[in-house]
Amino acid sequence: MALDNLEVLFDDLGLMPTEEQLQEMLGCFMDDFVHSPFKIKDCNVKVIMEQSWHKNFRGMPETFVHLITRESKYTGRREFDHERANRIHWVKQILVNHTSPKVKYFEYADEKGVLKYHFWYEEGSFIVILKPVQPDLLVVTAFCIDEFEKQRYRKRYNAFRR
Template identity: 30%
Template sequence: MPKWLPALIINNGYKDWNQYFDDVYRIFERDFVLDKPVYKNIRLGLKKHPEYNGKSATFWHLISEGKIEEERLPCTYRCERITYPKPIIDNSNDKCLKIWIELRKGEKRIHIWYEDENYLVVLAQRGNYILPWTAFYIKEEHRKKKYNKRWNQYKTPS
């Protein structure tokens, strides 16, 4: 594991979920509001709307999962890894990361995959800035193979 990747924030020393959730949000705020990451000298913005419980859409996409936006639920794997997105983005030039770009809904999506930790960060390119779109832990072997295939197709186009 590279020195720049922080430890997970595990929910086993907390008395209740709300205290843990507050700490997860504080880390997000530190990493994305107070000291934003930089990807290849391009500033990162935040998708603020729609807000849920006073928290930005970017935060919710980093810590929750679900196909229906309004019904997304916090995910333990994502919450534990809230410390990962900023250093992965900031260290995107590290050779341990696999990076590729895909077109999705008319915009470029930058994928930064730290395969050793099964963690993927997705950024949306928006002209002169980038939005952290989502980030997640990849548990299933078939999904790991799928992302490896997509990365290989990008680096060796036909």
């Protein structure tokens, strides 16, 4: 699938998915990362398959839960994020198309000094972040970038390119 053809998965995804929607999202995740593994920079792209303890998604793969939830700034707990979840099938497409001019690649060390690889599909306002865990690359997260955050990521991208 080309980046130009990426669309949201559901037109009617609400604040919490239906069981059918959740299973379809999980199916996309399993197809993309478990049933058809792939490499970037000669490294296997990996996900954490251990079961999550999240109350709403107990027993589902940890990385899957991380890709469909976000940490609340108010409660500190992870909550379903319909914008992120509705684009779960974008994650692999952005990664396999990482050499496209539409994907801006940069490296950035977080506040703990951990280097992470960023794959920013700016046109779709979506970013995928991987972390090197030798000898592999681990999917850390993926999320939508709003207008406020665009400036921050553009600065990081420009600083990396210098």
